[in-house]
Each structure stands twice: as structure tokens, then as C-alpha cells.
Amino acid sequence: xxxxxxxxxxxxxxxxxxxxxxxxxxxxxxxxxLVVIDGNVVTQGSIITDYVLGSASDxxxxxxxxxxxxxxxxxxxxxxxxxxxFDDGTNTKNFKATGEVExxxxxxxxxxxxxxxxx
Amino acid sequence: xxxxxxxxxxCGIFIMDTKAxxxxxxxxxxxxxxxxxxxxxSTIDRPSTPSALTTSLLSNLTQGGLPNNYAMSVAxxxxxxxxxLSFEKDYGKVWNNIRxxxxxxxxxxHTTDSNALxxxxxxxxxxxxxxxxxxxxxxxxxxxxxxxxxxxxxxAPDQAKITSYQTAAKNFAQQxxxxxxxSIVQISGAISADFAQNQFTNGKFNAFGIWPTYTxxxxxxxxxxxxxxxxxxxxxxxxxxxxxxxQLGLTYERLNISAEYVYRLQSNLSTTDETTNRYSVxxxxxxxxxxxxxxxxxxxxxxxxxxxxxxxxxxxxxxxIGTSQQLSGVGS
Numbered sequence: 001x002x003x004x005x006x007x008x009x010x011x012x013x014x015x016x017x018x019x020x021x022x023x024x025x026x027x028x029x030x031x032x033x034l035v036v037i038d039g040n041v042v043t044q045g046s047i048i049t050d051y052v053l054g055s056a057s058d059x060x061x062x063x064x065x066x067x068x069x070x071x072x073x074x075x076x077x078x079x080x081x082x083x084x085x086f087d088d089g090t091n092t093k094n095f096k097a098t099g100e101v102e103x104x105x106x107x108x109x110x111x112x113x114x115x116x117x118x119x
Numbered sequence: 120x121x122x123x124x125x126x127x128x129x130c131g132i133f134i135m136d137t138k139a140x141x142x143x144x145x146x147x148x149x150x151x152x153x154x155x156x157x158x159x160x161s162t163i164d165r166p167s168t169p170s171a172l173t174t175s176l177l178s179n180l181t182q183g184g185l186p187n188n189y190a191m192s193v194a195x196x197x198x199x200x201x202x203x204l205s206f207e208k209d210y211g212k213v214w215n216n217i218r219x220x221x222x223x224x225x226x227x228x229h230t231t232d233s234n235a236l237x238x239x240x241x242x243x244x245x246x247x248x249x250x251x252x253x254x255x256x257x258x259x260x261x262x263x264x265x266x267x268x269x270x271x272x273x274x275a276p277d278q279a280k281i282t283s284y285q286t287a288a289k290n291f292a293q294q295x296x297x298x299x300x301x302s303i304v305q306i307s308g309a310i311s312a313d314f315a316q317n318q319f320t321n322g323k324f325n326a327f328g329i330w331p332t333y334t335x336x337x338x339x340x341x342x343x344x345x346x347x348x349x350x351x352x353x354x355x356x357x358x359x360x361x362x363x364x365x366q367l368g369l370t371y372e373r374l375n376i377s378a379e380y381v382y383r384l385q386s387n388l389s390t391t392d393e394t395t396n397r398y399s400v401x402x403x404x405x406x407x408x409x410x411x412x413x414x415x416x417x418x419x420x421x422x423x424x425x426x427x428x429x430x431x432x433x434x435x436x437x438x439x440i441g442t443s444q445q446l447s448g449v450g451s
Contacts, residue, residue: 032264071292
């Protein structure tokens with residue numbers, strides 16, 4: 001199984017009362033997403049919409065790990081895409097990744113590690 | 120000839136330009152153009168979403184004329200990533216269906232009758248209704264994807280278990296992709312021209328058509344109905360043939376079996392046969408993602424263009440060429 005890795009630092013406003021995460025499996029493909037903080041799965045689903053991770057002060061220095069697997073269910077393309085969006089109420093930051101499955105209908109993994117920096 | 124060279128050059132540039140987003144697939148191309156020529160073992164095209172960029176094998180390229188029996192199709196919407204387009208977003212809206220399933224195609228053919236013509240054609244198709252995803256399959260796929268993730272997160276993952284979950288997930292993914300259930304409405308169209316003596320300047324409009332196909336799909340069966348009018352150039356005068364027909368198809372894993380019947384009114388075309396019909400049975404087995412074994416047998420229309428041949432018989436093996444995968448992660 002192909003795996004795409006992403007390591008990013010996310011700058012958020014230090015006074016943000018809540019930081020939200022959204023994750024979309026694009027290209028009309030189908031996947032399952034797990035969001036892990038401090039080794040615990042905090043939410044999961046085929047799409048994550050505006051999930052509140054916590055306040056900026058709580059998250060500062062922590063890693064948010066988003067693990068996903070996606071199967072190719074679009075006969076038009078073997079490309080899969082992921083979009084991760086962090087919103088601190090003031091700014092929105094997007095991170096994107098793409099990967100192609102090894103063969104039709106196969107699975108691909110994504111491991112995205114985001115280090116939160118509040119400043 | 121210059122126009123042909125320009126066309127091929129354009130296709131080459133197009134492929135290079137889009138290489139970062141998609142991979143050229145080598146596999147049999149289904150195009151409405153074949154319906155005009157009657158060269159397909161099936162005259163009723165079962166609804167399918169084409170790959171972003173597909174071509175048949177290039178083994179028959181010829182010098183100084185149209186490539187021999189070549190086809191290529193492109194679904195332009197999928198040439199770039201659609202990051203916000205989740206599996207269920209705006210699902211079923213007609214405009215989305217059209218833009219996501221639209222494909223254009225080009226094809227060439229050399230007739231084997233005494234006329235020995237080179238033919239070139241342009242075609243398109245899109246779906247107004249795509250059917251609905253099987254929600255039971257989505258739940259099953261989610262369950263196995265979750266198992267893969269949970270096993271992968273363990274301190275000592277069991278690779279055998281992961282492989283077994285991946286295999287199960289792939290089977291569900293294939294059914295989810297290929298078997299949208301319910302009503303599917305596809306619009307197809309094509310136009311073709313003859314090129315006598317392989318000369319572009321001898322090009323002459325040959326036929327055109329545009330037609331709807333309605334399919335009702337269950338998990339294993341397809342019931343398809345078609346009504347079609349094709350216009351033929353008969354000595355610089357457009358004459359029409361009208362087709363009405365249906366097809367019953369069975370799909371089970373990698374096996375497809377279909378039987379079809381089409382009744383044709385062609386009083387404008389032929390002085391001897393005002394009506395004719397066509398019936399055939401086709402069996403297709405998908406050996407791998409790019410290799411297909413096909414067998415077809417039946418009776419074709421009695422055609423005023425090729426009256427000496429109306430037997431449909433085909434035993435074919437289509438083999439594609441493997442592709443390499445692309446991976447990238449970008450922060451912005």
C-alpha cells in the first residue's frame with residue numbers, strides 16, 4: 001500500500017478560544033479518517049467537519065496526527081486527494097496532499113502530522 | 120495531413136501538460152463512434168464513467184495516413200485534483216453528473232470491405248443521472264478501512280491481518296465504484312468521416328448520431344433500453360436509420376455477460392431490406408486491471424454499406440500497459 005506522509009507546523013493565534021479541524025477526502029474517493037491527539041483517537045469518520053480540537057493554549061506544542069486510508073472508488077481516476085483545514089477563528093490554513101493507488105480500487109494511506117504553534 | 124499532424128502534436132502536448140495530475144490509461148476505449156461504424160461487438164453501450172485519459176494500444180500506427188484502429192478518450196474534469204469534492208458532496212445534481220461524466224473521444228478505423236476506406240470520428244458522452252451509491256457497501260468499506268487503521272496503530276501490527284482487510288476493502292470498493300444502482304441516463308453522440316486513399320483532402324462526412332440510453336441497474340443485473348436515429352451521407356443526401364432495442368446484462372465479480380436485440384428501420388437507406396435487426400451475446404472477463412478476454416457472437420444488421428457481412432464473431436484479448444503511481448504532499 002502506498003503511503004503519503006505530511007509533516008507541517010500550524011501557526012495559530014495564541015488567544016484563539018478554539019481551533020477547528022476539517023478533513024476532506026476529495027476526488028469523489030472514499031476514505032476513513034482518524035484524528036489522534038496524545039495517542040488518543042478524538043474523532044473519526046469519512047469526513048471531518050469543523051471538529052473543535054481545543055483552545056490554542058491547550059494545543060500549543062502538541063501534535064495532531066490525522067491518519068487516513070482511502071480506496072479508489074472513482075472509475076475516472078486513480079488519484080486520491082486529502083485536504084486538511086485548520087481554523088482558529090481568525091485565520092484559515094489549508095494543507096493538501098495527493099497520491100495515486102497502486103491499482104484500480106486499491107487502498108492508499110495518508111499520515112499527516114501537524115505540530116500546533118500558538119503565537 | 121498537416122491537420123492530422125497538428126492533432127497528434129496537440130494530443131502529445133495535452134498529455135505532457137496533464138501528466139502531473141493523471142496517468143494515461145492503456146485499455147480498451149468505449150466510444151460512441153464505434154456505434155456509427157458498427158465495429159463494436161455490442162451496439163448498446165452500457166453506462167460507464169471513462170478514465171481521465173484513456174487510449175487503446177498504439178501498435179497499429181501507420182506511416183503517411185490515419186493511425187490504424189486507434190482510439191483515445193479524455194474526461195477533462197478529472198485532469199486536475201478536486202480537493203473539495205468528497206464522495207457524497209452535491210451528489211446526484213444533474214449539472215455535476217454532466218461535468219463529472221463528460222468525455223470526448225477520437226477514433227480511426229480502416230474498413231475491410233472492397234472500399235478499403237480510412238475513417239476518422241469524434242464522439243462524446245455524458246450522464247444526466249448516475250444512479251445511487253450502495254450505502255451497504257459504503258458501510259462495509261468503512262468497517263474494513265477502520266480495521267486497517269486500528270491494526271496499523273498497534274505497537275506490533277499484524278501484517279497478515281492488514282493485508283486481509285485491504286483485500287476485503289478493495290472488493291467492496293470495486294462494487295461501490297462499478298455498481299451504482301437505480302436509474303442511469305446517458306447521452307451519446309458521434310460524427311464520422313471517410314478518407315478515400317488515406318488523403319485528408321478526400322475527407323467526406325459519413326454519418327452522425329445522438330442518442331439517449333436508459334439503464335436500470337440492480338446489484339447484479341442491468342436492464343438497458345435505447346432509441347437512436349443515425350444520419351448517413353447517401354450521395355450527399357442525409358438519410359436516416361432508426362434503432363429501437365434493449366440489452367440484458369449480468370455482472371458477477373470479473374465476469375460480464377450480456378445479450379442484446381436492436382430493431383432497425385432503414386427504408387431510406389436500403390431498397391432491399393426496409394427493416395433489419397441485430398442480436399448478439401457477449402462475454403467479457405477482466406483478467407487484470409488492464410487485460411480483458413472477450414467473446415461475442417451474433418447477427419449484425421443487413422447493411423446497404425457492407426451487405427456481404429452480417430456475422431458478428433469476436434474472440435479477443437486486450438492487454439494494457441502498466442503505469443507508475445504518483446505521490447505528493449504539499450502544505451500551503
